[in-house]
Amino acid sequence: MRILVCVKQVPGTSNVEVDHVTGVLKREGIESKLNPYDLFALEAALRIKEETESHITTLSMGPPSAKEALLETLCMGVDKSVLLTDRRFAGADVLATSYTLSQGIRHIGDFDLIICGKQTTDGDTAQVGPELAEFLGIPHSTNISEIIDIDKESITVKMNMETMVQVQKIHFPCLITVDKDIYTPRLPSLKKYIQLKKEPPIEVLTLEDFDDRDPQNYGLNGSPTQVERIFPPEVNTEKRLVEGPAEVLSDEILKVLDNLRLV
Amino acid sequence: MNQYKKITSEDLEYLKSFIPPENLFYGDQISEDYAHDELSEVKSYPEVLIKVRNQDEIVKIMEYAYENTIPVVTRGSGTGLVGAAVALYGGIMIETTQMNRILELDRENLTVTVEPGVLLMELSKFVEENGFLYPPDPGEKSATIGGNISTNAGGMRAVKYGVTRDYVRGLTVVLSNGEVLELGGKVVKNSSGYSLKDLIVGAEGTLGIITKAVLKLLPLPAKSVSLLIPYEDVDSAIKTVPEIIMSKSMPTAIEFMERDTILFSEDFLGKRFPDTKSPAYLLLTFDGSSRQQVEQEYEAAAMLCLERGAKDCFIVDTEERKDSVWGARGAFLEAIKASTTQMDECDVVVPRNKVAEFILFSHQLSKELNIRIPSFGHAGDGNMHVYICRDDLDEETWKKKLDEAFDKMYRKAEELSGQVSGEHGIGYAKRAYLKDSLGDKAIELMRGIKLTFDPKNILNPGKIF
Numbered sequence: 213m214r215i216l217v218c219v220k221q222v223p224g225t226s227n228v229e230v231d232h233v234t235g236v237l238k239r240e241g242i243e244s245k246l247n248p249y250d251l252f253a254l255e256a257a258l259r260i261k262e263e264t265e266s267h268i269t270t271l272s273m274g275p276p277s278a279k280e281a282l283l284e285t286l287c288m289g290v291d292k293s294v295l296l297t298d299r300r301f302a303g304a305d306v307l308a309t310s311y312t313l314s315q316g317i318r319h320i321g322d323f324d325l326i327i328c329g330k331q332t333t334d335g336d337t338a339q340v341g342p343e344l345a346e347f348l349g350i351p352h353s354t355n356i357s358e359i360i361d362i363d364k365e366s367i368t369v370k371m372n373m374e375t376m377v378q379v380q381k382i383h384f385p386c387l388i389t390v391d392k393d394i395y396t397p398r399l400p401s402l403k404k405y406i407q408l409k410k411e412p413p414i415e416v417l418t419l420e421d422f423d424d425r426d427p428q429n430y431g432l433n434g435s436p437t438q439v440e441r442i443f444p445p446e447v448n449t450e451k452r453l454v455e456g457p458a459e460v461l462s463d464e465i466l467k468v469l470d471n472l473r474l475v
Numbered sequence: 476m477n478q479y480k481k482i483t484s485e486d487l488e489y490l491k492s493f494i495p496p497e498n499l500f501y502g503d504q505i506s507e508d509y510a511h512d513e514l515s516e517v518k519s520y521p522e523v524l525i526k527v528r529n530q531d532e533i534v535k536i537m538e539y540a541y542e543n544t545i546p547v548v549t550r551g552s553g554t555g556l557v558g559a560a561v562a563l564y565g566g567i568m569i570e571t572t573q574m575n576r577i578l579e580l581d582r583e584n585l586t587v588t589v590e591p592g593v594l595l596m597e598l599s600k601f602v603e604e605n606g607f608l609y610p611p612d613p614g615e616k617s618a619t620i621g622g623n624i625s626t627n628a629g630g631m632r633a634v635k636y637g638v639t640r641d642y643v644r645g646l647t648v649v650l651s652n653g654e655v656l657e658l659g660g661k662v663v664k665n666s667s668g669y670s671l672k673d674l675i676v677g678a679e680g681t682l683g684i685i686t687k688a689v690l691k692l693l694p695l696p697a698k699s700v701s702l703l704i705p706y707e708d709v710d711s712a713i714k715t716v717p718e719i720i721m722s723k724s725m726p727t728a729i730e731f732m733e734r735d736t737i738l739f740s741e742d743f744l745g746k747r748f749p750d751t752k753s754p755a756y757l758l759l760t761f762d763g764s765s766r767q768q769v770e771q772e773y774e775a776a777a778m779l780c781l782e783r784g785a786k787d788c789f790i791v792d793t794e795e796r797k798d799s800v801w802g803a804r805g806a807f808l809e810a811i812k813a814s815t816t817q818m819d820e821c822d823v824v825v826p827r828n829k830v831a832e833f834i835l836f837s838h839q840l841s842k843e844l845n846i847r848i849p850s851f852g853h854a855g856d857g858n859m860h861v862y863i864c865r866d867d868l869d870e871e872t873w874k875k876k877l878d879e880a881f882d883k884m885y886r887k888a889e890e891l892s893g894q895v896s897g898e899h900g901i902g903y904a905k906r907a908y909l910k911d912s913l914g915d916k917a918i919e920l921m922r923g924i925k926l927t928f929d930p931k932n933i934l935n936p937g938k939i940f
Contacts, residue, residue, distance in 0.1 A: 224793065243766070248795045287790075396747035396799055399703060399789035402777050 213266040215257045216323040219250040221281035222334045230444040246281045249329030251397035256390050267291050283412045287400035298418040303432030306339045314347035315422040324384040341389035352387040480543050482522040498526040517558040517903050521568035530686040538653035548935050549680040551619030557902030559679040563937040584661045585692045591621025591685045607692040610636035621685050627677035629898035634855035635727040640676045645689035651929040680935040682928040696762035698769045701791035704780050705753035711784040712755040713831035716854045724776045729855025730758040736851050740803040743810035748803050807851050815864035823888040824858040824897030836887050846876050858897030901939045
């Protein structure tokens, strides 16, 4: 079976400061890491590989430094990595990103199963997976909390819909996005890292390799979403202490939640 | 000796005159929690429990206790494992968790001054947010710093950074008669007579009550990475440890763990560990000022481990990965406890090149006595935590086997030139083994010191010897 896992390199900390004047993320001195949610997708693929004969490719779009994230996936046990990198891909929103990935995938070849993480820790939209499936014209299922069964033609999964769990059997080719904690991700092997670090087997593709080479469809140009302003959320440390017997307190808590429109 | 006065209503009235009612408990008001520590092997209630708020209260309590010969036991979070904070003779228990202020961060002298009830996790969070490191890192993060000082706690970073004693610069102590003494201070060097401060460290509350501590800090290393190293068997894992030390690489931690213990922690936490395919693991941590420096150091150690039979070396570099590995490591004690009906622990420390021999001995002993003896520990500093599990044994067999296991293990430690306790202390539970290990002269000297500090033997009586 041919499996493809989409990954992204994100800032190494969740406490990235935002410049209050320019609204730009202060990335200086901050290391990058693999998007933690993608690790669950990778682990899901690697578990399938342990059960069935499979070949896993990881795919990422990003600057050349994103090779580091792909090298990490190779150290976790994937077979091949591809990086889509081109200055013309920069500034892409969800739609342009999904389209770029879909073009990359068309170039690399056919896949039975594409697995994505639920979302990224920087973009947080959780939309790239489904949009990618749409561009590829294949069925998809999101928030997968368990892979129940897998055979030559299909995968049976549990889709977590918050108030209910739906069991779905999806025929290949298809795309799934997996939930956090579906499995504990394995750790990258330093043994492999030492072997691979000098010449990591990462294929690099640019716009020239795609079927659609029109730059208007990529990066900032291909993005209908325009970010007007980025600002950090307001920090509020205001506290209110309510004391009293349980009956009074429960009413009080309900009132507070109601006022905040949280219930 | 030990003719202590029982608490009367008159005593209570006096205590009530300066302790607010919400901080004073007596008789049935005292929760069962205060009758034992975390391992619950010895149980005894104090007659009065006082949650103190400041040094003045402690001074007044001690003046009164001294005058009336009432025993006083100091307690932090109660996370001890050897019964040190149990009020064997009743009397007054002073609980310090409300004295939990961080008083000063001195950036010029690289010290932090704290009250004794500050929790270890609060202290490390505070100093790290300010760019400093308080290196002692015991597994029990909810212990108080007062408790850590009183047991000279060690923890995971002892290989590179040493133990609590190495980071105590100064102490303020209330003596048994209520006098207050300042020992040490912010000075780096000190050759001024006997180091009384160092006597208080590790004294388990028998010499004085700590009310303030000046602790030494280091600049926070910019980068820290751990390696989880799987081995085919326990023997080859542990035998690599002295070689890592010999290679002059400087890991902050070299922890040893077995698959069974990891599986207990998975069940206990309801979280899967990233790898359980191998019977034994070493967990190494390296820190430094840059990624390159750390990478260089851990790659050299990793190569050595691979040459010596490690199956692989897994990189634990991000917060998520550190949580999944160190979170499990931090829960080992609780996890083993949850896996059995009752257990007792042995916290011996042996020279680092003898750790393998000691662990293999405990495995043989487990087979010989047909009793479960899981272990884990700080392989890099020779301090192992070995647990004897009761499982479904009846009381009589359990006691018999436990005594036999302990006797043999402490004898083995002695044979390997080890010590009875690496970091948990002697308390009540390990007194007999300390006496056997140190001999009469050393115990006599300790008794002499105790008598000088506490002539009426009212501070935590019945402990250490």
